[in-house]
Amino acid sequence: MASASRPIVLSGPSGAGKSTFLKRLFAEYPDKFGFSVSHTTRAPRAGETNGVDYNFVTREEFLAGVQRGEFIEHAEFSGNLYGTTVQAVKSVGDKGRICILDIDMQGVKLVKATDLNPYYLSVQPPSIGELEKRLRGRGTEKEADIQGRLAAAQGELDYAKEEGAYDKTIVNDDLEAAYAEFKAFINKVTA
Numbered sequence: 001m002a003s004a005s006r007p008i009v010l011s012g013p014s015g016a017g018k019s020t021f022l023k024r025l026f027a028e029y030p031d032k033f034g035f036s037v038s039h040t041t042r043a044p045r046a047g048e049t050n051g052v053d054y055n056f057v058t059r060e061e062f063l064a065g066v067q068r069g070e071f072i073e074h075a076e077f078s079g080n081l082y083g084t085t086v087q088a089v090k091s092v093g094d095k096g097r098i099c100i101l102d103i104d105m106q107g108v109k110l111v112k113a114t115d116l117n118p119y120y121l122s123v124q125p126p127s128i129g130e131l132e133k134r135l136r137g138r139g140t141e142k143e144a145d146i147q148g149r150l151a152a153a154q155g156e157l158d159y160a161k162e163e164g165a166y167d168k169t170i171v172n173d174d175l176e177a178a179y180a181e182f183k184a185f186i187n188k189v190t191a
């Protein structure tokens with residue numbers, strides 16, 4: 001299989017800079033990457049298209065897929081099921097794009113149990129103190145939520161230290177330098 005079709009898993013603590021990197025990457029390469037389309041049992045909202053915004057399915061269809069082992073992960077939020085199938089990730093590659101999965105450590109472990117064979121990339125803050133500063137600076141979370149993210153961050157960093165957990169780790173200290181390192185890795189594995 002051509003290496004260009006292997007997905008890329010991007011992980012690391014909340015606030016480490018994953019979205020910042022991806023925003024820049026997608027702006028630089030608008031046609032090269034894509035995200036998988038999730039499945040959901042919630043009803044489509046006005047303007048949403050099946051297969052584009054979500055794969056809209058019934059609860060029965062969703063649960064049958066789970067039974068068949070088709071989902072990488074799934075969860076229930078306010079009465080509706082949401083999840084990602086292995087096929088949804090493969091479909092991105094079938095359309096000639098490289099699928100990027102922006103997921104946490106639990107997600108990484110689940111992806112490792114599939115046959116997707118992605119590259120695993122960890123983005124890390126220079127320190128927990130700096131991470132806290134950035135999360136506060138972002139201003140998108142309430143105090144309790146920030147504490148939860150900081151508590152989870154240590155677990156993410158410990159997991160990343162395990163042998164073979166990631167193919168590459170980038171410490172996002174100076175943004176320009178870190179983004180350059182990120183881009184170089186992506187370009188190398190998608191060349």
Ligand SMILES: Nc1ncnc2c1ncn2[C@@H]1O[C@H](COP(=O)(O)OP(=O)(O)OP(=O)(O)O)[C@@H](O)[C@H]1O
Pocket residue numbers: 012013014015016017018019020021134135137138172173174175176178
């Ligand atoms: N190198 C950097 N130096 C200073 N601030 C940064 C740097 N990289 C990112 N930031 C800022 O830190 C905050 C967190 O970054 P970002 O939202 O990209 O994190 P994330 O890993 O995507 O988090 P989440 O998993 O919660 O989506 C943002 O406000 C961003 O602008």
